[in-house]
Amino acid sequence: MFKRIGVAALVSAALVSGQVMAVTGGGSTLPAALYTGAANSILPANFSYAGSGSGIGKTAFLTNNPAGFGTTGTVHFAGSESILSASELSTYNVNFGAAYGPLIQLPSVSTSVVIAYKKSGQTALNLTSVQLCDALSGSKTTWGALLGSSDPTPIRVVYRDISSGTSELLTRHLNSICPTQFATNATFTNARLPVGSSIPSNWVAVRNTLDVVPAVNAVDGSIGYSGPDGIAVTNNAVVARINGVLPTLANVSLAVSSAALPATPADPAQWVPVVANPASGYAISGYSNLLFGQCYRDAAVANDVRAFLAKHYSVPGNAVATVAHGLLPIPTRWKNAVTANFITNTTGNNLDINNPSVCNGIGRPL
The missing domain is CATH 3.40.190.10 (Periplasmic binding protein-like II)
Known part of the structure; x- marks a missing residue:
């Protein structure tokens, strides 16, 4: 059987009386119900997520323009199965790298089409x-x-x-x-x-x-x-x-399990393995991804982002909800690699959210 969740349930805005949405995002509709609008959704209450499509999500994040999400202010994160291209990464670094700091692209969940x-x-x-x-x-x-x-x-x-x-x-x-x-x-x-x-x-x-x-x-x-x-x-x-x-x-x-960890963790392109025609398992498999900034001028936003990532990439983390939505948690070795690089900095790569040596005086706007 098929069940349908209304569009209103996929577009989370400040619907709770008095609730201020501090962390703004949106993008792919494929994982939207996992992120918001369902009883077992995983985004914290002060995160918004507009199910607008991957292309709009990427553009909103890369240009810091939330118009596609029907709101104003800063775009703090996005969801997309569409992988950032070399051109998109280069343009972002030229236009915003110095002011906003590096971006982070991570596999959030594995999925089928x-x-x-x-x-x-x-x-x-x-x-x-x-x-x-x-x-x-x-x-x-x-x-x-x-x-x-x-x-x-x-x-x-x-x-x-x-x-x-x-x-x-x-x-x-x-x-x-x-x-x-x-x-x-x-x-x-x-x-x-x-x-x-x-x-x-x-x-x-x-x-x-x-x-x-x-x-x-x-x-x-x-x-x-x-x-x-x-x-x-x-x-x-x-x-x-x-x-x-x-x-x-x-x-x-089976399709995604053999993906190798990034050889160069600072390269966002290496964090989303490409599974075009897997040797085993279901042929049309891949990842739904999350885009974040490394640096945020609002320390509260940085703390909220870090806390969400710490939960999502822990074990078991959000595994129960992920599976309930027909999706698959990424492998534990990938979760551990995300945690070590972007949350705890135990690798010493200085890729973690609001790392003081990288983000001193820069970051996504307030």
């Missing part, structure tokens, strides 16, 4: 990665052409129409399998090759990950992709196997 479908007479859909490329690129337009039958039912694709980390995770895998059909891009229509090619009239664009499954269920012959929260990932009647494998937590763990 679930392929939801609705097809009458089909209760055990199993697609190869190549078939998934054909279905989502539009090179096969009917279910019969896709599965080798005479079924004339059109393939109706439900896709995200904003810059989406879920789209980036999906298209990274598709690009590794069928690079002539897909590039890696957070915008699905830019990932589908050739860029600018017309979208079939029966395809449907939706905004958030929670909009995908209802749109798939609305019309027979539909297929789409979303995060795993609230989806019965073991039910092959509504969730496709990919290469024979369902997106269970155990299969996600």
Whole structure:
């Protein structure tokens, strides 16, 4: 079964009377219910999180412009499955590095990208990665052409129409399998090759990950992709196997477990392993990430950020809530590495929040 949490539950603002939101963030909708709006959400009460999409989240954080979150002031953190590019890191360092200090990019939880479908007479859909490329690129337009039958039912694709980390995770895998059909891009229509090619009239664009499954269920012959929260990932009647494998937590763990720790901890790019086509486990697996500043001018914000990170990257930390939302805690060795570098500074790398030798007189604005 599928459950749907309303958008209002995903966008946390100062809804509690008298509550001042001191730490402002937002971004990816994939983990939004884990972060805020549910009984077992993990962000502290004075953290806000606007489920706006990964692209808006990254832009808001990188430019310190909270307009995309519908608020004002400083952007203290963001969530995104879309990995910071070399260009984004360079631009941030040029524009804000001296005033704000370094940024921190960390894997928050491991996730799958679930392929939801609705097809009458089909209760055990199993697609190869190549078939998934054909279905989502539009090179096969009917279910019969896709599965080798005479079924004339059109393939109706439900896709995200904003810059989406879920789209980036999906298209990274598709690009590794069928690079002539897909590039890696957070915008699905830019990932589908050739860029600018017309979208079939029966395809449907939706905004958030929670909009995908209802749109798939609305019309027979539909297929789409979303995060795993609230989806019965073991039910092959509504969730496709990919290469024979369902997106269970155990299969996600197999896919991401071999990732190596950063060789250069000061490089934010090394803290998010790329899992484009894992050797085992579920094929479309990866990470939902958090972006923070190392330096904050408001000492209270720095303390709040440090306390949240200390809890999240402890063992077991937020493991129970994470699993309840269909997500997977990152491996313990990664949690220990995050703690040693960014919280306790036991490595001596001086990467920890508000390290006095790095953040003296600089930081994200008050």
